[in-house]
Amino acid sequence: MQATDPDIRWVEPPKLGLGERMYLPLFLQGLTTTTKHLVSAKVTVSYPDQEPEINNPLIYRGVHRLNRDEQGRVKCVACFLCATACPAHCIDILGVESPWEDREKYPESFTIDELRCIFCGMCEQACPVDAIELTSLYNLTGRSREEMIFDKEKLLSVYDATKDKEPMKSAQLPPVTTPSATTSTATSTSPTEGGA
Amino acid sequence: MAIVLINGQEVEIGDDERLNGIQVAARVGVEVPHYCWHPGLSVVASCRMCLVETGKRDADSGEISMLPKLVPGCQTPARDGTVFVTDSEKVRQARAMVEEDLLIRHPVDCPICDKAGECHLQDYHFEHGRSERRADIKPFHSRRRELGDTVALFVDRCVMCTRCVRFTREVSGDAELMVVHRGAHEEIDVFPGFPLENKLSGNVVDLCPVGALGDLDFLYSQRVWFMKQHASVCAGCSTGCSIQVEENQDRIHRLKPRENPHINQWWMCDEGRYGWKYVHDNARCLAPRQKIEGVLQPLDWSDAPAALHAALTGEAGENSNSKNSPPKNSNSKKRRLAAVLSPFLTVEEAYLLATYIRQYDENAVLALGRIPQAGADESFPNGFTIRAEKCPNRRGVEMLLSALTGDVLSWESFLEQAAETPFDAVWISGGYPPADGNDAASKEEESLAPELLAGLASSTLIVQDLFASALWRQADIQLPGAAFVERSGSFVNAGNRLQSFEWAIRPPAGVMTEGQLYWRLLDRDGLYNARRVLEDVAREHIAFAAATSEIPATGVDLLLNQLV
Numbered sequence: 001m002q003a004t005d006p007d008i009r010w011v012e013p014p015k016l017g018l019g020e021r022m023y024l025p026l027f028l029q030g031l032t033t034t035t036k037h038l039v040s041a042k043v044t045v046s047y048p049d050q051e052p053e054i055n056n057p058l059i060y061r062g063v064h065r066l067n068r069d070e071q072g073r074v075k076c077v078a079c080f081l082c083a084t085a086c087p088a089h090c091i092d093i094l095g096v097e098s099p100w101e102d103r104e105k106y107p108e109s110f111t112i113d114e115l116r117c118i119f120c121g122m123c124e125q126a127c128p129v130d131a132i133e134l135t136s137l138y139n140l141t142g143r144s145r146e147e148m149i150f151d152k153e154k155l156l157s158v159y160d161a162t163k164d165k166e167p168m169k170s171a172q173l174p175p176v177t178t179p180s181a182t183t184s185t186a187t188s189t190s191p192t193e194g195g196a
Numbered sequence: 197m198a199i200v201l202i203n204g205q206e207v208e209i210g211d212d213e214r215l216n217g218i219q220v221a222a223r224v225g226v227e228v229p230h231y232c233w234h235p236g237l238s239v240v241a242s243c244r245m246c247l248v249e250t251g252k253r254d255a256d257s258g259e260i261s262m263l264p265k266l267v268p269g270c271q272t273p274a275r276d277g278t279v280f281v282t283d284s285e286k287v288r289q290a291r292a293m294v295e296e297d298l299l300i301r302h303p304v305d306c307p308i309c310d311k312a313g314e315c316h317l318q319d320y321h322f323e324h325g326r327s328e329r330r331a332d333i334k335p336f337h338s339r340r341r342e343l344g345d346t347v348a349l350f351v352d353r354c355v356m357c358t359r360c361v362r363f364t365r366e367v368s369g370d371a372e373l374m375v376v377h378r379g380a381h382e383e384i385d386v387f388p389g390f391p392l393e394n395k396l397s398g399n400v401v402d403l404c405p406v407g408a409l410g411d412l413d414f415l416y417s418q419r420v421w422f423m424k425q426h427a428s429v430c431a432g433c434s435t436g437c438s439i440q441v442e443e444n445q446d447r448i449h450r451l452k453p454r455e456n457p458h459i460n461q462w463w464m465c466d467e468g469r470y471g472w473k474y475v476h477d478n479a480r481c482l483a484p485r486q487k488i489e490g491v492l493q494p495l496d497w498s499d500a501p502a503a504l505h506a507a508l509t510g511e512a513g514e515n516s517n518s519k520n521s522p523p524k525n526s527n528s529k530k531r532r533l534a535a536v537l538s539p540f541l542t543v544e545e546a547y548l549l550a551t552y553i554r555q556y557d558e559n560a561v562l563a564l565g566r567i568p569q570a571g572a573d574e575s576f577p578n579g580f581t582i583r584a585e586k587c588p589n590r591r592g593v594e595m596l597l598s599a600l601t602g603d604v605l606s607w608e609s610f611l612e613q614a615a616e617t618p619f620d621a622v623w624i625s626g627g628y629p630p631a632d633g634n635d636a637a638s639k640e641e642e643s644l645a646p647e648l649l650a651g652l653a654s655s656t657l658i659v660q661d662l663f664a665s666a667l668w669r670q671a672d673i674q675l676p677g678a679a680f681v682e683r684s685g686s687f688v689n690a691g692n693r694l695q696s697f698e699w700a701i702r703p704p705a706g707v708m709t710e711g712q713l714y715w716r717l718l719d720r721d722g723l724y725n726a727r728r729v730l731e732d733v734a735r736e737h738i739a740f741a742a743a744t745s746e747i748p749a750t751g752v753d754l755l756l757n758q759l760v
């Protein structure tokens with residue numbers, strides 16, 4: 001972008017008063033903050049002796065999981081929208097015709113390179129069927145790079161391990177009452193559509 | 197000269213041009229959305245998406261009188277004084293209503309629809325539709341049935357534009373598809389026992405403006421937005437259809453026809469469309485090899501120039517200190533060389549190979565490679581022809597041969613000549629796909645019967661090809677070659693039309709494209725540049741004179757432009 005671009009709005013820095021030009025008031029202000037923290041209650045935890053408490057698992061962005069539908073099959077429909085949205089290009093899907101009567105397409109393989117992932121949560125936002133979600137599991141470790149590439153089975157097992165503590169997020173969201181709610185998922189290709 | 201008004205803007209059209217409202221609007225960059233109209237099919241004006249306001253400007257008074265009702269732009273001819281309004285509130289409302297109507301019965305299963313990303317319903321809905329769906333209908337899964345071996349119909353996604361039906365009636369001529377039921381229950385179907393199986397069947401998938409028709413070969417293999425498109429030319433037969441190669445990370449996923457009014461219009465045949473599988477076949481030759489004392493040894497590409505030089509000059513030992521430049525002193529016994537230019541080579545590659553061989557022996561025999569034939573030419577009602585000659589560049593190589601040698605020596609006569617007086621060294625270029633479509637194991641051997649090859653037994657043989665064959669096994673130097681999508685250059689089709697194209701994917705590891713190898717053998721700097729070679733060819737040979745300037749996307753007619 002050029003400096004002459006009409007979209008750039010130039011603003012003047014605010015004028016500094018006498019108190020701001022002398023360092024002392026600001027210095028004292030900083031020290032006050034430090035002192036406050038010195039005497040107030042501790043917020044850090046000494047991990048790993050102590051596990052942190054996750055206040056809102058709904059918005060926490062930890063390890064992924066692949067949800068299952070009511071019949072226990074992978075919920076993902078292999079639409080590649082998460083892979084398209086992913087800025088780190090760490091989702092790799094192989095979509096094929098599904099073996100089931102009521103479904104057209106499903107992922108034959110689904111891998112996420114957890115080392116490459118930046119835990120932005122875009123995949124979760126992109127998914128039209130709420131199949132991929134970020135859980136509040138944060139202690140992600142492994143002995144090798146290969147181990148950190150999670151395949152479909154592993155992602156489904158994360159779901160099995162976390163589903164009781166963290167039910168599927170879509171089920172917890174308040175119902176949307178606008179008439180456009182009926183179009184919710186599949187028309188999300190049109191940005192004007194109000195999605196649930 | 198007729199003047200048409202589009203949204204107040206004057207457009208001039210020629211007197212003999214017969215255009216409709218959609219086409220005239222497109223001239224000035226105004227898009228009129230449409231489903232059922234296609235330039236290559238008859239007009240039915242059934243989808244009503246292209247509704248516009250129209251009227252007439254009086255030639256004398258300049259007064260404009262509009263029709264009270266909206267009319268379909270696809271069916272309204274543009275004449276002198278015709279007025280079109282495509283952006284009025286009335287038009288916008290009409291479009292929104294059509295979109296809403298279509299979506300009432302649509303499954304909206306875009307996430308699993310192969311067309312998503314290039315779907316007219318999506319695009320038009322985004323641009324012209326209402327922002328919300330008023331009908332209380334949830335997305336559902338479309339019913340599906342196979343129409344034939346190549347195409348699946350997703351029944352509920354169809355917008356009943358009947359393009360596919362008209363295609364099978366007007367272009368392929370077999371009329372397999374039809375509309376069954378009436379009103380809101382209309383569906384596309386085939387008659388029981390008569391599946392869609394004509395040789396142009398794949399085109400209905402491209403024609404379908406929505407995802408109702410799915411290509412079973414491509415189905416679910418890739419989302420369209422991941423692929424890159426490259427303009428290319430089909431190598432399936434000597435018609436040389438203009439095509440678009442769609443690939444992702446050097447893997448082809450589909451070929452589509454590219455519009456070219458001079459050759460294939462909007463279509464291509466199924467043979468060409470699905471005939472690229474051999475490009476990714478594991479049986480492809482991937483490493484250059486050289487026979488040393490009767491045993492094949494791996495040859496490094498960097499040593500290839502020296503090895504080839506030794507083979508052509510007959511100097512023993514590939515580490516002869518001479519650079520790979522042709523011999524200047526003619527004290528050594530005159531050697532008889534020959535090169536066979538395959539009809540799969542581009543004009544540029546054939547020219548470079550001929551130049552290279554002629555450096556060693558200015559009278560080297562140049563012959564045309566084997567011409568694969570299958571069946572007879574097959575024409576369709578609209579003039580589209582699938583040719584029996586299953587190679588893309590016979591005309592190009594022939595024109596080059598007659599320019600260089602004044603004659604065209606066929607593969608058969610070349611073998612006879614070789615049997616009479618054996619050559620010292622022969623370079624045979626290939627690029628032949630397996631004879632039986634995509635099955636590499638069936639690499640054609642019948643025309644390479646051993647007794648035919650006997651004439652070549654005493655020569656030093658350099659063979660360049662995609663797949664192993666009797667000839668390949670007999671070679672002293674084996675050079676893996678490139679497939680058509682990996683080459684750059686020009687093909688001349690059966691109608692003398694030259695089309696240039698660039699490579700779409702890189703060859704597999706171990707393969708050097710013909711062009712790059714010849715370029716290097718001729719000691720030219722940098723990378724193979726097909727355009728520069730074609731300029732040389734056009735300058736030196738009158739038959740290619742039309743190719744002097746930049747080649748347009750639809751190619752140039754060498755014969756026609758030469759006569760002018």
Ligand code: SF4
Nearest residue numbers: 086117118120121123
């Ligand atoms: S969280 Fe972000 S980076 Fe990680 S997989 Fe999802 S989209 Fe990709």
Ligand code: SF4
Nearest residue numbers: 076077079080082127
């Ligand atoms: S966005 Fe959801 S449904 Fe689509 S591929 Fe990703 S996980 Fe599967």
Ligand code: SF4
Nearest residue numbers: 354355357358360404
């Ligand atoms: S299947 Fe496609 S081309 Fe055929 S009528 Fe339906 S929408 Fe049109």
Ligand code: FES
Nearest residue numbers: 230241243244270
């Ligand atoms: S395109 Fe004109 S009515 Fe369908």
